[in-house]
Amino acid sequence: MTPFFGELIGTMILIIFGCGVVGGVLLNKSKAQNSGWIVITFGWGLGVAVAVYSVGKISGAHLNPAVTLALAATGDFPWAEVPSYILAQFAGAIIGAVIVYLHYLPHWKATDDACLKLAVFSNSPAISNVWANFSSEMIGTFILVLAIMAIGANEFTQGLNPLIIGLLIVGIGISLGGPTGYAINPARDLGPRIAHFLLPIHRKGNSGWNYSWIPVLAPVVGGIYGAFFYKAFFIGQFSGGFYIMSLLVFSIFILAFINRNKSFNG
Numbered sequence: 431m432t433p434f435f436g437e438l439i440g441t442m443i444l445i446i447f448g449c450g451v452v453g454g455v456l457l458n459k460s461k462a463q464n465s466g467w468i469v470i471t472f473g474w475g476l477g478v479a480v481a482v483y484s485v486g487k488i489s490g491a492h493l494n495p496a497v498t499l500a501l502a503a504t505g506d507f508p509w510a511e512v513p514s515y516i517l518a519q520f521a522g523a524i525i526g527a528v529i530v531y532l533h534y535l536p537h538w539k540a541t542d543d544a545c546l547k548l549a550v551f552s553n554s555p556a557i558s559n560v561w562a563n564f565s566s567e568m569i570g571t572f573i574l575v576l577a578i579m580a581i582g583a584n585e586f587t588q589g590l591n592p593l594i595i596g597l598l599i600v601g602i603g604i605s606l607g608g609p610t611g612y613a614i615n616p617a618r619d620l621g622p623r624i625a626h627f628l629l630p631i632h633r634k635g636n637s638g639w640n641y642s643w644i645p646v647l648a649p650v651v652g653g654i655y656g657a658f659f660y661k662a663f664f665i666g667q668f669s670g671g672f673y674i675m676s677l678l679v680f681s682i683f684i685l686a687f688i689n690r691n692k693s694f695n696g
Contacts, residue, residue, distance in 0.1 A: 433511070436489030437518035438525070440481040441617055444493050445526025446533075447477025449622055453530055453550040457537040471603030479596025486592060494615040495519055496653030500575045503671060504657045516617070523621025527551055530622075531629050544635025551622035553611035553645055554638055558693045561686035563641070566609040567648035568655075568682060570602050574614050575656030580664065613645035620646050655679050 431439075451473025454462035462469065482491040490507075492498045495516045501507035530550065531538075541547055548554065555563045577598050581591065603612050613619040620642060627637040658672040 431485075431488050433489035434514050434518045436485040437492060437515050438522040440485035440489065440491050441493045441519045441522030441621075442526040442529070443481040443484055444477045445523050445618065445622060446529055447480065448474040448618065449527055449530040449550055450533060451477075453534045453537070456541075456546045456549055457534055458541040460534070460537060467607070468604065471600045471607065474603060475596040475598075475600035477596075478599045479592045482592035482595055483589075489515070489518075491592075493519060493522075493617075494574075494649075494653075495617055496571050496615060496649040497575060497578065499650055500653040500657035503654045504661050506657075519617040520621045523617040524625050527622035527625035528629065531625065531631065538634075539632040542633070544633060547631055547634050548626055548636075548638055549611075551626040552619045552638065552642070553613045554641055555610045556608060558641070559686075559689065560644070560692070561682065561689050563610050563644050564648045565682055565686040566606065567613060567645055568652035568679065570606045570610075570612050571614040571649035571652030572656040572659070572679075573602055573606070574598065575653040576660050579657060579660040583664070610645070614649050614652075616646040616649055618645075651675075651678065651682070 451462075451470050454460045454473075455465050455470055457463065478493070481493055485491050485493075492501070492515055498507060498512055498515045498519070502509050502512050534550070538547060545554070555566075578595060581594055581598070602614065606612060623637050623639075623642055626634065654671075655675040655678075658669065658675050661667040661669065662672045
């Protein structure tokens with residue numbers, strides 16, 4: 431199997447587990463309905479672990495454009511391979527979302543709330559505030575990439591790393607997922623959102639395009655900064671990229687604070 435198909439299949443597995451658990455918790459007449467946020471975070475975490483176990487040796491199991499771009503920005507992944515990885519991740523996310531749609535076929539009509547239907551596929555903020563929402567996604571992905579690089583530098587029992595990464599996803603979800611639902615992955619949000627837009631879901635409502643740019647751009651900023659931060663403080667490689675990203679992140683926090691009382695219809 432090529433790295434392209436490794437990323438495609440790995441991301442597909444991730445979305446089947448992740449969007450699948452959200453569907454089980456939110457859609458009417460599901461046996462898992464109302465089982466709660468903790469169940470959702472574990473579903474996503476196990477999805478990541480299974481996906482990494484499945485394709486880690488084939489593609490490195492990035493499964494996330496923010497991870498791919500972060501590694502490329504710090505010189506740990508060739509830029510020439512970035513477009514094919516990102517294309518595979520988005521394709522896998524869309525395919526995974528379509529499979530989740532088919533899995534819950536009778537439940538879309540049984541669920542009246544269009545917002546719940548969209549939530550199976552993609553995220554929306556608990557409180558709509560552009561720069562606060564951006565900051566939340568940025569922080570979550572910063573922790574994700576920083577922790578992935580730190581965990582990768584340690585020696586664990588062979589085969590344990592994917593499980594630890596899965597638990598990292600659970601931890602980020604429990605601790606930081608409340609404000610936005612923690613996309614922390616552009617493909618995870620935009621791919622299923624595109625599927626939601628295209629699929630014939632019963633009374634689905636709109637696909638939330640006003641908000642859609644935040645879970646795409648914010649994870650990229652947070653992920654790249656997480657990689658530069660790791661290189662700077664864990665390895666001692668303070669680069670120009672680190673200082674530029676530090677200024678950008680600080681500016682975003684300032685914007686979030688200044689606009690903390692402003693909301694938007696996302």
